[in-house]
Amino acid sequence: MTELTRLTAAALAAALRAGEVSSVEATRAHLDRMAEVDGAYHAFLRDNAADALAAAAVVDAARMRGEDLSPLAGVPIAVKDNIVTRGLETTAGSRILAGWIPPYDATLVTKLRAAGMPILGKTNLDEFAMGSSTEHSAYGPTRNPWDVTRIPGGSGGGSAAAVASLQAPLAVGSDTGGSIRQPAAVTGTVGVKPTYGGVSRYGLIALASSLDQIGPVARNVEDAAILHEVIGGHDPRDSTSLPDAVAPFADAARHGDVRGMRVGVVLELGGEGYQDGVRASFEAALDLLRDAGAEVVEVSCPSFDFALAAYYLILPAEASSNLARFDGMRYGLRVEPKDGPVTAERVMAATRGAGFGDEVKRRIILGTHALSAGYYDAYYGSAQKVRTLIQRDFTAAFAAADVLVSPTAPTTAFRFGEKIDDPLAMYLNDVATIPANLAGIPGMSLPSGVSGDGLPVGFQILAPAHEDIRLYRVGGVLERALEARWGGPLLDVHGVNGAAE
């Protein structure tokens, strides 16, 4: 039954509807695949096998009774471990939450359960989603299925690797500066960051609240679209949740047309600092969009040169505030000071000293510094002004183009250890994904091919806020053209999971 793990989510859903396979069989196939291969990849921090199989049996029984089911009923899914799951340990990749069993479900998880989607397990991430490689996970890194000596991207490397290695047909991630899109790029998968507020964040362990967004992780554009329809929509429990109705994303992915669309190439997100193989793959994909009838134009967004700097002030500032809740009092780790009086404040400091990893400490210290008296205006205040300038650049660019495009990341997957001792070099890997978070606009990464090093390259599409549907329209067209050229999906053609044999 291992062929079940090769099916797209859409194909699996169709087979389930047709009664050709049960959800229990499909869920078991993915759990078996996990047992077989995850020792090599470490995409999952823990499985949820018993609960997933029980949920699958419930869906199968409902289907037998002829009940009206959701489009993805019975299709299993993996969930990033910074999204809380009632009764299932949730750590956000941190020691400070080791063993924590949440007493509630995130709205996203409630929606997945209501849709009859068995949750296979919780995926690995950089601690509290701070990183671009999963090397900052307190539980060890996830390895890239294309090359286990290389990073799977971050922070959502676990979700991307789980989908790429056929352990799950779908996953969810969170994107604060690229944590869905950059892992998609380096693993040859598809990741979507919806418009800010498009998917409820109730129950997402907050990193930077003005930037965080939950979104779909999949092996193709259509699957991401179907999942987006299931998880999107207004949630009264999230005050930043948009009132927008969910648009017909899947239909756009299947039947989109780019004839007459203006596709804007962002001059500042390319060129110097981008690997030759990344640029070549990007250019070739642009040609396919031209062939499909799109008009390719160039746009300039000069303030993007300051996006990384603004991001690394706003994110640490907000994170330093959000992570204040981890104080050893109400949940998670509590550590008493080695000597001296055991007061609450000293316990907090000892707990946070022992419970947080290097990158989390680095960002909390930076953020606290940036917010402290005497520095606030120059740092945080200036960063917020840059945010305005970036939004203005996007507004001008979207007047000249219907979507904007760029490589998702400047490089293909780098090797473990390559950037771990140089925080700035690590941060630079997010240079192309960060502007979307600062402006709240939606973005998608889909594979555009492989570079000369044999590793996948990500193609990023950006759309104006509330226009997520354009990502699926353009992404669907580009994916169909690429797969026609490759002779099938990239992961299959390149035999990442042995399919080429």
Added chain:
Amino acid sequence: MSTISRHEVVRVAALARIELTEAEIDRLAGELAVIAAAVARVSEVATPDVPATSHPIPMWNVMRDDVPVEPLPVDEILAAAPEAFEGRFAVPQILGEDA
């Protein structure tokens, strides 16, 4: 704009309630000085005429209907706490040593 000295790391770590080892303080001071210098670039374009943006999609006065719902299960919440006592969180002494 100032750089981040060892002294500043110690001051800020106390504000952030994070106990650091001497080695961590040394390393963070070096790393944060480099990062702070890089991010200080924002002041180059942040002129007085540019308004600040704190939130990407503006929203005002978000309200929801006041509907009673079941509270979170207290037993599950306390089961996940480091220490609990008679239906409450148990915490260390909260007043200073001089009290």
